[in-house]
Amino acid sequence: MSGRRAAFSKTTPAAGHRTHMVGRTPKNTVQDWIEAAQRTLVDEGIAGLKVDRLANRLGVTRGGFYHNFKDRDEFFDQIIAHWEATCRFLPEEAPPPKAGDAVEWLDRMIARLIESDGYDYHFDLAVREWARADKRAEWAVERADRERLEVLQRFFEALGYDDNHAAIRARVFYYHQIGYYAIGVRQSIPERRKNAQLYVDILCGEEALSAARAAALKNRKAKAA
Incomplete structure (x- = not known):
């Protein structure tokens, strides 16, 4: 002292x-x-x-x-x-195991990312840059990436993909989004909303998403009946 x-x-x-x-x-x-x-x-x-x-x-x-x-x-x-605790890439709740419910979880996640609601990508990228020079930050980033990828894999499994395809699609989806921020793509929120569905269709697979959305619609009709 x-x-x-x-x-x-x-x-x-x-x-x-x-x-x-x-x-x-x-x-x-x-x-x-x-x-x-x-x-x-x-x-x-x-x-x-x-x-x-x-x-x-x-x-x-x-x-x-x-x-x-x-x-x-x-x-x-x-x-x-x-x-x-605060820079949450994914919704706090886990993706449901059924496709119809999982696609609604996806919609919530996409809305959060578009609006930067609960996920400050500037802060996320700053910690990633810090991780290049500091082991404790590196371990934290590796842990966060691993947890996020595991959750995304469960989402793709809910859409009907096998373990291997789900793991690869999880990586493509996640690496695309992090890379989007890292490159510094500049788009307004209306532009993001306009293109979001096309991105999602390509990244998740149109056939699997169509089936999941049909199941979600059926669920909503059943609840409304």
Whole structure:
């Protein structure tokens, strides 16, 4: 502790800088730091996650960081946990085993991706870039990819594909979508909505989707009867 205070005393901001900080409402909760880290990671990458820089952004002193986190390792672990909890590529519920119900699950997933509802692809890509240089981030990304692919495979199995075909279609679907974001394709939400069905037909297979949608329609009619 004494070493930390000594380091801090040498880097105390000049009077003019402190006046700038006084003009802002300080934010010093764990969530404040994590949200600031998320924005910085997206804008600047891992190189931007410096304690002094984030403290200035939040309008607090460097000591505010150590009030909330033991060290940078704990801070980074919580950033990753936040990413895992909030950056949801898939709907929270598992895909139903029957084709008619599974295709409605697909429609919910596509709507979420189009609207970026519950899935911030900027944050997702920033963590993926971080994973190139940090093992803990790399493991988290590998775990998330594995879990997402397993869920997508179950969806394709519900459409009637065998294990091998379902696994390959899951990869093609997922890699297409992540690649779409990574390349930086720029489209308005109306453009995304307009093309979504064609993409889905190609990626999922028109014949399997047609059968699933027919089953879904039959289910809705049965419920309405």
